[in-house]
Amino acid sequence: MLERILPGASHLQNIHPLLVHFPIAFLYGAALLYFLASISASDGLKWAALWMLMLGALGAAAAVASGLYAAPGLMVSVSVRHELLRNHKHLMVAASAVTGVLTVWALATRPMPARGRYLFLAGLIAVMGLIAAGADIGGEMVYGYNAGGSACPQPIEFGK
Template identity: 35%
Template sequence: MIDLVQDLQFAVHGGGDSGDGIAGMVAGILTFVETLVTLSPADMVTRLLPGLATMRNLHPLWVHFPIALLSLFLLADVLGVALRKTEWRRFASGLLYLGTLFAGITVIAGLIAAGTVAHGGEVHEIMERHEHLGISVFSMALALSIWRWFGQVERAGRGNGLFLSLASILVALLLLTADLGGYMVYKFGVAVEAADAGNEAAAQQHLHEGDASPDQHPGVGHDHHP
């Protein structure tokens, strides 16, 4: 079986950790490609994208898009106002619309993901706040998109100050949401395979402490409501 990590070990520290240097790297790439073409499409995807193959849900795959797009939207819009560049504000509008679309996809993926990962009581509270903030971000982005589309905010007007203030609040909420998501992963190992045993035990303990029936909480011990 081909192993992407083993077959493509690019040299670091100037190649000091690789006895073959550039020649060894090229040989590894050729071996990788040669073996890759013998795999089935499913195995090919698994070997090319091992991180994606181990994901239990697609929420982590989508979260980066609204963070990047909505943050860039605010930056471009503020600069467009400050420098009086209408084209920058038009560019910011496109970023806002795309960011809103991906925020909606991310929220849906997150709500689905909440039912696929084991977590205990403390993580449950954090996850609830994370969900509520995520829904708030999407709702606010959608409202700003509608206002932008129909209100022609790109033009100078009395609504600009309020719009930029709300956009700033949107990005602040977005950062708080992202921070809680990272906190769950890096502090508690939520959805991390190596930490699943501990999380499963915590989920079962919280389930018993709450005196809840497993039928009410399949898989993780909780129902999540927006």
């Protein structure tokens, strides 16, 4: 059935890759809109940014849950698991935890904190940095070591 509707997705070992781009897009979008809102003081932009942050937080929760579910059964070598998957997990859990704190803070002071605004914006920069580093490792696992794919033999040792 899935092969007919989404032939590409039927090659996946798990649904994590289908979910991960939502938090990446929404959280970068939230950061951009919050920065623009703080320069322009536009209320409309602040509310749009808050909605993006909430959607990003929901997406991050789904990505973390699907990633934790996928990890134990992932067909990769022990070295790739140790060198890449572990670091990917730590960076993404950290990014999601900071996102959670920022979302609760933004909701409590909606649409955006007035006191501590610079700390809030610094938190968004930290989230973007953690996600960029974690996604880079995720991509390396998938495209360098065929993690979650079925196109070439497994497992490939780290560095080969």
